[in-house]
Structure formats: C-alpha cells, structure tokens
Amino acid sequence: MNKALTSLNTFFLILLFLSLIFSVFSVPKLNVDEQQSIKVNFYELSQQDDILFDSSIPNVTIKQETKKSSLTDKKIEPSEAAVVSKFKFNKSDIKNEISKIKLSKEREDILRISAIIQSRISSIWIKPNSLSESLITKVSINLAPSGEILNFKLIEPSSNNSFNESILTAMNKMTFLEDVKFLDRKLFEENFRNFNLVFKSSGEIE
Amino acid sequence: MIKFFFLVVFLVSNNIFSILEIEILKGSDNLSKVAFVPFGVEDGIEESYGGQISKFIEGNMLLFGEFENLDESEMLSYPSSESDFYYRDWKIQGVDYSLIGKVNSVNSLGNLNISYSLFNINRRIKILEGEIIGSENNLEGISKIISNRIYEQITGLKGIFDTKLAYVVNSDPETYQICISNIDGKNEQILFTSKAPIMSPDWSPDRKKIAYVSFENGLAEIFIQDLISGQRDSIQALGMTNSAPVWSPDGKSLALVVSFSGNPDIFLYSLNNKKLTRLTNHYGIDTEPSWSPDSKKIIFTSDRTGSPQLYEINTKSKRKKRLTRDGNYNARGRYFPDGKSIFFVHGNDGNFQIATKKLSSRYIETLTSTSLDESPAISPNGNIIIYATKDGTNGYLGGITLDGKSRFSLPVKNGSVREPAWSPLLN
Numbered sequence A: 001m002n003k004a005l006t007s008l009n010t011f012f013l014i015l016l017f018l019s020l021i022f023s024v025f026s027v028p029k030l031n032v033d034e035q036q037s038i039k040v041n042f043y044e045l046s047q048q049d050d051i052l053f054d055s056s057i058p059n060v061t062i063k064q065e066t067k068k069s070s071l072t073d074k075k076i077e078p079s080e081a082a083v084v085s086k087f088k089f090n091k092s093d094i095k096n097e098i099s100k101i102k103l104s105k106e107r108e109d110i111l112r113i114s115a116i117i118q119s120r121i122s123s124i125w126i127k128p129n130s131l132s133e134s135l136i137t138k139v140s141i142n143l144a145p146s147g148e149i150l151n152f153k154l155i156e157p158s159s160n161n162s163f164n165e166s167i168l169t170a171m172n173k174m175t176f177l178e179d180v181k182f183l184d185r186k187l188f189e190e191n192f193r194n195f196n197l198v199f200k201s202s203g204e205i206e
Numbered sequence B: 001m002i003k004f005f006f007l008v009v010f011l012v013s014n015n016i017f018s019i020l021e022i023e024i025l026k027g028s029d030n031l032s033k034v035a036f037v038p039f040g041v042e043d044g045i046e047e048s049y050g051g052q053i054s055k056f057i058e059g060n061m062l063l064f065g066e067f068e069n070l071d072e073s074e075m076l077s078y079p080s081s082e083s084d085f086y087y088r089d090w091k092i093q094g095v096d097y098s099l100i101g102k103v104n105s106v107n108s109l110g111n112l113n114i115s116y117s118l119f120n121i122n123r124r125i126k127i128l129e130g131e132i133i134g135s136e137n138n139l140e141g142i143s144k145i146i147s148n149r150i151y152e153q154i155t156g157l158k159g160i161f162d163t164k165l166a167y168v169v170n171s172d173p174e175t176y177q178i179c180i181s182n183i184d185g186k187n188e189q190i191l192f193t194s195k196a197p198i199m200s201p202d203w204s205p206d207r208k209k210i211a212y213v214s215f216e217n218g219l220a221e222i223f224i225q226d227l228i229s230g231q232r233d234s235i236q237a238l239g240m241t242n243s244a245p246v247w248s249p250d251g252k253s254l255a256l257v258v259s260f261s262g263n264p265d266i267f268l269y270s271l272n273n274k275k276l277t278r279l280t281n282h283y284g285i286d287t288e289p290s291w292s293p294d295s296k297k298i299i300f301t302s303d304r305t306g307s308p309q310l311y312e313i314n315t316k317s318k319r320k321k322r323l324t325r326d327g328n329y330n331a332r333g334r335y336f337p338d339g340k341s342i343f344f345v346h347g348n349d350g351n352f353q354i355a356t357k358k359l360s361s362r363y364i365e366t367l368t369s370t371s372l373d374e375s376p377a378i379s380p381n382g383n384i385i386i387y388a389t390k391d392g393t394n395g396y397l398g399g400i401t402l403d404g405k406s407r408f409s410l411p412v413k414n415g416s417v418r419e420p421a422w423s424p425l426l427n
Helices: A002-026 A042-053 A078-086 A091-122 A161-173 A178-182 A185-192 B002-016 B048-062 B087-091 B136-155
Strands: A038-040 A135-143 A149-156 A194-201 B021-024 B032-036 B067-069 B097-105 B111-120 B125-135 B164-172 B175-182 B189-194 B198-203 B209-214 B221-226 B232-234 B241-247 B253-260 B263-270 B276-278 B286-291 B297-302 B309-314 B320-322 B329-335 B341-348 B351-358 B364-366 B374-378 B384-391 B394-401 B407-409 B416-422
Touching (some): A091 A178, A091 B021, A135 A161, A161 A194, B032 B048, B097 B136, B111 B136, B125 B136, B164 B394, B175 B198, B175 B209, B189 B209, B189 B221, B209 B241, B221 B241, B241 B263, B286 B329, B329 B374, B341 B374, B374 B416
Parallel strands (some): A038 B021, A194 B021, B394 B416
Antiparallel strands (some): B164 B175, B198 B209, B221 B232, B263 B276, B297 B309, B329 B341, B351 B364, B374 B384, B394 B407
C-alpha cells in the first residue's frame, strides 16, 4: 500500500514538474489572443509615457499575471530590432522575429490604451482620506466597441464604504472610453471587452 | 485521482480566468463641487432663515478648503423638495453633490423643523435625508449639526464643525491670554490673562476642562480650569517645576513633565488620588509627552542621544522604543487618531516643518512648506493638522489637509497666536 502511495506521489510530482515546464515553455507561444491577463502597473505606465511619444523604440515591459510563470517579463531591446535587420536568419527565425514584433506591437497597444484609461479615471476619481488604512477595490467593466461603458460592477469592494462610494461616483461620471475604438477589433475583444480596474489606496501617510 | 483533477483545474484556471487589470493609484486633484441651495421656507416664517441656514452650512463645509461650491447666482433652479429636484440641472453645472432643504414651523414659540436632503448627482441617488427641530435663535448650531452629517456622508470621516480650539495669544510682551473659540474663530472666550507666560493648553476628553502651564508664580505650574465655572486649580504635583500636561484618553490622569533638581522626566499623575508615577528616568531632557489613542503608550521627546528625537514608552512595561532617526531635530510628537502614525516637528537646516511617519515605516514625510512651524494639533477626525507658524513677527495658525490638497490659515485676531489644541468630538 505504502509503495503504491509513494509511486502515486512520485507520479504527481513528475506531473507537476512537467506542467511547470509546459507552462514556462508555452509562454512565448501564448499569443495575446489567448485569454491571458496583462497586469499594468503604475510605474510601468510612467515609463511607457516615453514610448507613447516615440513609438519607434519598441522597449516594452509587460508583467503577466499568470501566476505560475513569473518569467514572462518580456523585453525587446532596441538593439535586438537592429540585429534583426542587419543579419539574415533562416526562414523560421524571421517568422519568429516577425511574430515577436507583432506581439510587442499588440502589447504596446494594450499598454497605451491602458495608460489612457488609467489617466482618465485618475483625473475624475476624488479619493477620500483613508488615514493609514490600505484599501483595494476591484471594479469589472464591460465596454462596447465604440468605447461606451455598457456596465460596471464592484466585484471586490473594500471595507471602507466611502472609498467604495467614491469609486462608484467616479465610474458614474465616465460614460465613454472612446480610445478603444481605434484598436484592432480582435485585440479589443480579447482585452477590453471586459476588464478590471483595481483602485488602491495605501493611506494618506505613505 | 481527485488531487490530480484539482491540480489540473488549478493550472488550467490560471490561464483561462485571468483578465486585463488596470491599477488606479492616483486620484484627482480636483475637489468635490457642492451646491448649497437656499432652503425653502414655509409661509409665515421669516424668509431669510432659509438662506441663512444654507449659507452657514456652506461656510462650514468650505472652511478647510476640502470642497468647492456652486455660486447661488449660477444655480438654474432653487428646489426645496425632492419633487422639484432635477439631476440634469446640476449635472450640466459639474456639481457632484446638491443639498436642498425646507424650514417649517413647529409652534408659535419659534421652534422650527428643518428637513434636508443630499443628492449624489453623478450616481443620481439621494444619499442622505434628515430632520432637525431647533429654535430660530440657534440657526448656526442647527447648521453645524447638518454640516457634520453631510461631511460624514461624503467623506466617511466624522464632522468636526462643533469642535473648538484652545490657544495662547501673546498680544504684547507682557500680556498672555489663554482663549477658546469655535474652529472658524468665532465666539472667542478669554479664559485667563496673565503677565507671565502661559503654555501647553490641553482639553480634557469630556471638553469640560483645560489644563495648561502658567508661570504666574515664577515657576512652571500646571493649572486645571473648569470651563463652566471658571475655577482654576493648581495640581501641585511634587518637584520643582511641572509642565506639558496631557490628559489621558479616559480623563483620569495626566501625563506631564516633572523636574526634580533641574532634570525633566515624564510622569503620570492620577487626578483621583493625586499620586505621581515616574515613567522615565534619564539625565537627558525628556519632555512633551502625549498618549496613544489606546492609552497604552506615551510618545515623548528626549535628547538622550544628543539631539531631540521621538521615543515611545509602554506605560505598563515601561519599555522604550526610539521612533525617529532622520535628521537631528524631531520633536513634539503626537499620534494620529488611529494610532498607526505620528506627526511631529521636523527640523532640517534651520527649517522647522510638520512631518508625518507611519509607525510601521522607516520614512518620514514633510507636510508643510513654511519654515517656522511649531506645535501641530490634529482634528479629532484625523484629516486636518493645524500648527502655529510665523509671517514675519506675527504668529498665526496655519492648517493643511492630510491629502495636501488644501492649505489654509485660520482667521484669528491681532497678536501672536500659539500652541493650538483641538477639542475632542462631542459624544
């Protein structure tokens, strides 16, 4: 019996190991068209501002939220693009590079639109004083391709009622996020049809 | 097999159920815009009452620069009941909240029934309604109660419009006065006038008494003055000099500084049995004690390491902990009402500014930008810090909201105003 259990455990361990390997290796193939999450945090977006003005440099950093694959931070250095143009690779390499560039272009679009949405919401959200309390509220949003906000819902309210109310008030002020209408339709459906806004407060005293 | 199944579900779900998340950390620098519509008045009542009440409320709400208002002349309508209220009239003016109300008569003795409603224009809902019965001679008091409720509804913080300030006025080198007033500077009362310095006023938690230091007999001596009867009593604790009294949150004892043979240390003084208990015993100067909201700890300033720094001591175990390390001057510490952070005077290159620090963090943050700030006091709801500062030679009370959006100075009369103490909330 014990032997059977040990071998079963070993089997699970191997399975776990294999699935980890699988998830790591499957990442580059994870096109944005799979339902993956891209968590855009504030600091990345402030870096991203430079890129918005100079889109010729595809220096994009995207943090993916797939928990098992923390290795998914993807950087394409400007020099890398230069290398591609300088040297001839075989066909599959070129294909790979093209898909990489396409991928980074899509991610850049997602980041750009996310940054716009972030700054538009920030500009109307009147954040209440929460003293030293750390608060997080998650809102789910449904958008029409025109950018119209079809509906929104507090999916994870914080413990502070006035914090939640301030977010509902801000969301009610916003009726359109029209910037998404310039997005590729596929990209829109995959990322902006339904997404979450995470409102955070670390308290007034940092 | 079940384990395996869960494992697979877990791995797969990680990929399938995650969607784009955008973090919002920063809020807007704008203020909420509130329309204070003149209250309607029932026939037979003095017509100006309606306008007076809404003006009083508006004055309160704008006092600390936390809101902006819609000017009465720009209002498209003056509804006084919900049936006349149209959200679109306010939405197009960019109003966030709208307050309406009505004054009705209760009886011929001048008692009024004042009803009011507050609307959130963006959400298109009524968020507050209420009624108050009061005398026509007390419109200002009634307005304070309504202001508190509105403030609490919008901000989630307690309203502080019926709190008071105590402070020391030094109008000329030989005149010291201890005064109390409403927070808008109105209704000032002089409690005591002396030719010798007066310092460190502090409110009892029930708001009925004030403790302060007076040099009228040549040495620093602590007096407790009853605000109703005006009676003053010296606490006559032992030691050469007594100073810096602060009431414990339960009102039963004072933390104070007693100096035996010139060395100041922190003591507790029980008001019931007049017993003095030593808390610190060090050859350095220990001063400026203040209680934590849970009464378990006392923060104080000490120069035991060579420069003034803040420490806290557990009143039971007497265990001490150093709280500040940045710079060579950190003094007059006070806890925030939630007990998780402190604020104090931080000196840096000859500038003295008000700073805050989370107890769990290493970093301090300066709040003010003036250079000679001293004796900060916090509003009982924890949202506003006032402090004494100088404009040339004239001392005045400056204030700042914690989010830094609003800075203001409090209206005060002539003379240097120092050492503000904010009264607790009325229970």
